[in-house]
Amino acid sequence: MMGNTYIKSKASILLIYTGGTIGMIENHETGALESFNFQHLKDNMPELKKLGYAVSTYQFDPPVDSSDMGPDGWKKIVEIISANYHLYDGFVVLHGTDTMSYTASALSFMLENLGKPVILTGSQLPIGVLRTDGKENLITAIEIAAAQENGVPIVPEVCIFFESTLLMGNRTRKINADNFNAFRSYNYPALATAGVHIRYDVQQIYRPVLPKPLRVHYEMDRNIAILKIFPGMSSQVIESILTIPGLKGVVMETFGSGNAPRKEWFLKMLKEAVDRGIVIVNITQCVGGSVEMHRYDTGKQLLEAGVVSGYDSTTESAVTKLMYLFGQGMSTEEVKEHLSCSLIGEVTIPDK
Ligand code: ASP
Numbered sequence: 076m077m078g079n080t081y082i083k084s085k086a087s088i089l090l091i092y093t094g095g096t097i098g099m100i101e102n103h104e105t106g107a108l109e110s111f112n113f114q115h116l117k118d119n120m121p122e123l124k125k126l127g128y129a130v131s132t133y134q135f136d137p138p139v140d141s142s143d144m145g146p147d148g149w150k151k152i153v154e155i156i157s158a159n160y161h162l163y164d165g166f167v168v169l170h171g172t173d174t175m176s177y178t179a180s181a182l183s184f185m186l187e188n189l190g191k192p193v194i195l196t197g198s199q200l201p202i203g204v205l206r207t208d209g210k211e212n213l214i215t216a217i218e219i220a221a222a223q224e225n226g227v228p229i230v231p232e233v234c235i236f237f238e239s240t241l242l243m244g245n246r247t248r249k250i251n252a253d254n255f256n257a258f259r260s261y262n263y264p265a266l267a268t269a270g271v272h273i274r275y276d277v278q279q280i281y282r283p284v285l286p287k288p289l290r291v292h293y294e295m296d297r298n299i300a301i302l303k304i305f306p307g308m309s310s311q312v313i314e315s316i317l318t319i320p321g322l323k324g325v326v327m328e329t330f331g332s333g334n335a336p337r338k339e340w341f342l343k344m345l346k347e348a349v350d351r352g353i354v355i356v357n358i359t360q361c362v363g364g365s366v367e368m369h370r371y372d373t374g375k376q377l378l379e380a381g382v383v384s385g386y387d388s389t390t391e392s393a394v395t396k397l398m399y400l401f402g403q404g405m406s407t408e409e410v411k412e413h414l415s416c417s418l419i420g421e422v423t424i425p426d427k
Contacts, residue, residue, distance in 0.1 A: 086221035087129040089163040091155055093148065094138030095171025097198040097209040108201065120202060122214060128221050131163070141171025141178070141197075146295040146398065149181045156186065156193065157291045165192040165220030165228060169213070172197045172249055172257055175235060176391040179244025181295065183233040183419050184399035188287040192220040193233045195244060199255055208255040212237060215269045222273070232281055232420075234266060241267035243281075245392045245421040250362070261363030262387040262423060281420045296401035298323040299394055303360065304335050313341060317348040324354045324397035324410065326390055327382065333357045333366030334373040342380050349381030352407045356414060358385035358393050365423065383411050385422070392421045 092098055099108040123130055133155055139148060156166055170178055179195050186193065196216040198209030216236040222229045233244040238256040246260040267275045298321045302313065316325065325348070329335045349355060357366050357377055365387035368374035385393045396418070400410045417424055 085127070085129055086164045086223070087131070087162065088165050088167060088217050088220050089155075089159050090130055090132045090167045090169065090217070091152060092132065092134045092138060092169045093141070093144070093152065093171075094135055095141050095169060095173075095175075095197045096200065097169050097196075097202050097213070098138060099201045100203060101201075120210060120213070122210065126214065126217060128217060130217065133159075139171075141174040144171070144174050144178055146181075146297060149178060149185060149295065150293045152178070152182060153185045153291050153293060157289065160191070160289055163191070164223070165194070167213070167216045167220050168193065168195045170195050170197050172199065172237075176244070176247045176249055176258070176389065177395060179233050179235050179247060180389070180392040180421065181395040181398070183245040183421065184396060185292045185295075186233065187290040187292060188283065189233065189289060190228070190231045190283065190286050192222075192228050192230045193244075194220045194230070194236050194241075195234070196236045199253070199257060208238060215239075215273065218273060219267065219269075222275075229275055229277070230266060230280055231283070232266070236269075239269045240265045241269070241273075241275075243279075243420055245395075245419065246389065248362070248389050248391060259362070262365070262389075263420070292399065292402065294402035294404075295395070295398040296323060297398065298401065299326070299397045300324075301326045301328065301390060301394065302355075303328040304330065306336075308336070310340050310344070313344050317344055317353065322348075322353055323401050323407075324356065326356050326358060326385065326393040326397065328360045328390060329357055329366070329374075329377070330360060332364065332370050332374065333359060333368045333377065333384065334371050335377055337373055337376055342376055345377065345382060346380040354397065354407055354410050354414070355382045356385040356388075356393050356397065357382050358388050358390060363387075365425070383414055385414065386424060388422045396421060 194216045196212045200207045202209040237258045242260040246263040250259045368378045
């Protein structure tokens with residue numbers, strides 16, 4: 076753990092408001108929460124001015140509920156960060172919690188050689204509500220984005236900060252629709268914990284050995300599907316997914332350490348899809364742990380059908396990694412090669 080951290084007195088932070096509960100307001104007629112002008116956030120948070128940093132803001136117009144986020148929204152965030160990269164010490168992205176883990180995962184691939192903090196946060200209650208969790212999340216996210224040691228950012232990564240914990244973005248998942256403590260990273264330790272002090276676990280933070288210029292990628296291929304296996308699943312369901320025209324990659328969520336039914340028709344369909352050039356990645360439905368296809372016969376059969384391991388990836392990370400790899404124009408074989416290694420800490424590959 077790191078003891079003292081030094082924050083430049085006038086660190087400059089770009090706050091990008093994409094939408095989400097944090098900046099929402101209640102519609103008095105319908106009672107529903109609707110996105111509101113960013114001014115609403117600033118009016119309700121005079122603390123922003125008191126922070127002592129040079130905080131500039133950029134607002135999505137219109138702000139989007141994160142259910143509507145996807146490759147176009149990710150591209151927009153990447154464009155804003157890229158255009159302002161040299162002007163700011165760090166970036167805070169305010170985002171709805173529902174798909175925040177997808178966005179964090181996508182950004183980690185799209186912002187290659189990132190050397191500055193990109194901290195995503197949001198809230199479960201709007202910032203104008205008395206019991207809001209938004210203020211603390213936002214203020215601490217800004218502090219983390221501004222934190223430097225010897226002039227070097229402490230966390231040059233895409234992360235999610237939520238309710239006292241800083242997590243590697245592409246390892247997270249939203250696990251609770253109500254609790255303030257809404258995100259977890261089951262397969263990777265927290266990067267920092269915010270109590271009285273913000274304590275960074277520097278061993279876990281990814282830092283490039285040789286800093287390289289930021290390289291941004293915009294193309295994300297949408298020809299990806301998720302296939303969640305369940306007991307009693309009919310062949311029509313599997314077939315209808317695997318025969319989607321143009322399909323390139325499938326994230327298959329299996330049981331336990333990567334197991335699926337041993338039915339002949341099922342394995343045949345998977346093998347036929349693999350033979351057509353579709354990449355099928357096996358990840359577990361469990362919240363923690365890794366796929367080990369050699370462990371049980373059921374897993375071995377998937378290997379024989381040509382399914383590849385997604386190890387301990389989250390669904391969010393596996394989906395966006397496939398979108399990114401195919402978006403680079405890679406061949407099936409190249410995509411498979413890249414799936415068997417960690418690009419930016421998104422997966423733990425066991426020693427051979
Ligand atoms: N539906 C909202 C969103 O994801 C919920 C939130 O902001 O937490 O945009």
